[in-house]
Amino acid sequence: MDALLEQLSAVADTAVDGRGFDPAQFAGVLALFEGHAHAWWAAAEAEHEAVARDTEAAVVTAEGHLKGVMDAAVGRYRGSSGQADALSAATAAMETAFKATSGTHR
Template sequence: MEALLSQFSFLSSQALQDKNFDPTKIDDLMKFFELEAYNSWAAMETDLKKDVDEAEYTMKEAEDHLESVMDSAMDEFRRFEEELDRTLKDELDGLEQVANNAKKMGSSMENAATIATKKYMEAALVSATTTMKSAWKGLNFNSKKIHPS
């Protein structure tokens, strides 16, 4: 491009100094400018396409990496969730077993209390019956004794 500018400068000076200067020389030089501009544009477009391709490749790599990381995170979350479910199930089973044992113990205590209550009532009834029998024996209706007053 610098050579073309130099040539343009030279031809411009020549055109100012020489009245027989052929203007087609400048037209020919302008065609070289156009060709150089087109070549520069094509090179820039090629470089840009290369940059776009590299950016797309880098983006694809980043997407693949992100997808891999997300898959790993989801797998880890699923394993955590399964472990948590197992732990919670074990804990629930343990609590159910404790509840069932407490229910059985409560039933046993209820049965023991019922039996103890029945025994107590029977003992109270026997005691009352014995007391009444004793009291009846102590009263003698056939007695002719008179108590001194």
């Protein structure tokens, strides 16, 4: 990208210095910028899609874990502390999965 900025600066300098402005050269530099922008956009989109897939997989895993914990908790005596511990563990597992996947979106 720095090289493209230098090329654009050189084209601008020729126009400012009165050495002649070459519209074709300017169009060429802009086309290179456009190519880089498209490549950057495609890479960003691919990264976003990968993170979204990973996040969805983590959510499915956390939901499965939560369902298992909830099923086990329902089978226990309602007043037992084990039910609260299981629900707490399931909540912690979901939070961990969310933090693990949301940290990659920067």
